[in-house]
Amino acid sequence: MKKRGLIERLNQGPVICAEGFLFEIEKRGYMSSGEFVPMVSLENPEALLNLHRDFQHAGSDIVQAFTYNGHREKMRVIGKEELLEPLNRAALQIAKDVAKSPLGKEPNLMAGNISNSNIWKEGDNESKIEVHRMFSEMVEWAVDEGADILIGETFYYAEEAYTALDIIQKAGLPSVITIAPMGVNSMMDGVSVLDTMKELEQRGADVVGMNCFRGPETMMPYLREARKILKCHMAALPIPYRTSEEHPTFFNLPDDDSCTCPAPHGRTFPTALEPLLCNRYEIGQFAKDAYKMGINYLGVCCLGNPMLVREVAHAVGLTVPASKYREKMENHFMYGKDIPKHMKDYGNKA
Numbered sequence: 001m002k003k004r005g006l007i008e009r010l011n012q013g014p015v016i017c018a019e020g021f022l023f024e025i026e027k028r029g030y031m032s033s034g035e036f037v038p039m040v041s042l043e044n045p046e047a048l049l050n051l052h053r054d055f056q057h058a059g060s061d062i063v064q065a066f067t068y069n070g071h072r073e074k075m076r077v078i079g080k081e082e083l084l085e086p087l088n089r090a091a092l093q094i095a096k097d098v099a100k101s102p103l104g105k106e107p108n109l110m111a112g113n114i115s116n117s118n119i120w121k122e123g124d125n126e127s128k129i130e131v132h133r134m135f136s137e138m139v140e141w142a143v144d145e146g147a148d149i150l151i152g153e154t155f156y157y158a159e160e161a162y163t164a165l166d167i168i169q170k171a172g173l174p175s176v177i178t179i180a181p182m183g184v185n186s187m188m189d190g191v192s193v194l195d196t197m198k199e200l201e202q203r204g205a206d207v208v209g210m211n212c213f214r215g216p217e218t219m220m221p222y223l224r225e226a227r228k229i230l231k232c233h234m235a236a237l238p239i240p241y242r243t244s245e246e247h248p249t250f251f252n253l254p255d256d257d258s259c260t261c262p263a264p265h266g267r268t269f270p271t272a273l274e275p276l277l278c279n280r281y282e283i284g285q286f287a288k289d290a291y292k293m294g295i296n297y298l299g300v301c302c303l304g305n306p307m308l309v310r311e312v313a314h315a316v317g318l319t320v321p322a323s324k325y326r327e328k329m330e331n332h333f334m335y336g337k338d339i340p341k342h343m344k345d346y347g348n349k350a
């Protein structure tokens with residue numbers, strides 16, 4: 001089957017993209033939390049391959065190369081700058097391998113990835129030149145390894161997002177730019193969330209939207225406003241957390257007062273967030289609402305997992321390979337349909 005391009009797919013319906021590999025790989029035991037460097041593509045390539053396959057099985061149409069944080073600055077921090085290019089190329093090749101052997105008929109799209117550099121600084125030209133250099137080399141490797149599209153994600157500076165877009169456009173591939181405003185509810189360079197998305201569209205981004213940091217509750221209001229104004233395709237990839245107006249992102253999300261096991265560093269992020277997770281139905285509802293609004297590029301970011309990606313796919317009417325294993329409560333030993341009365345009676349006291 002001929003492989004359709006991203007825009008063609010989006011024009012025809014929903015496109016699912018799994019993100020948030022950092023947390024999932026950490027949970028699987030192949031990365032240090034906090035440090036968050038994706039050495040997995042070099043050190044445990046089969047673990048990364050399995051992760052991509054699991055998301056593909058759950059319905060992800062896009063296989064995004066795991067190069068998040070795999071940039072020069074982060075590699076410098078851990079003293080492994082010389083492994084930067086091998087790491088990027090390995091991650092891209094693994095993604096490519098998975099994308100070209102889909103579980104359905106049509107090959108997946110392979111995406112190169114750049115993201116928040118964490119060195120971008122307002123009023124510091126040198127930092128901006130360095131970010132430009134970092135993005136450029138990563139985009140060059142992605143194009144060289146055969147990426148179909150390029151994703152720039154998790155930007156909390158408007159200008160950094162524009163810079164990413166500019167470099168991606170020069171590479172000539174379809175661009176997806178998603179921003180991640182922090183708890184101040186605007187970009188860190190003072191541009192409003194809405195104005196940033198408007199500007200990205202003006203500059204010609206193919207897909208504009210939001211990813212990471214925010215759960216459904218605190219991402220949706222911005223998406224709703226943006227969808228009224230933007231004409232381009234939009235993307236929505238929240239984190240599956242119960243963020244609130246008071247705590248808009250997962251960075252400062254407090255646990256329930258009754259929790260007696262505080263994380264050693266005094267906050268739930270990033271290793272003690274589990275009690276604050278959204279369930280699959282909440283994520284499904286978000287995807288359904290977003291799709292109804294006209295947002296066709298959908299997924300889940302950090303602490304997403306294959307089950308939640310499948311839920312997103314189901315919410316927009318897709319059947320995916322993992323649909324075969326969706327819940328079948330009718331066969332449960334206490335809550336099922338045709339089970340003995342004495343077992344059914346246990347249900348409420350179990």
Ligand SMILES: [Zn+2]
Binds near residue numbers: 019211212302
């Ligand atoms: Zn994320």
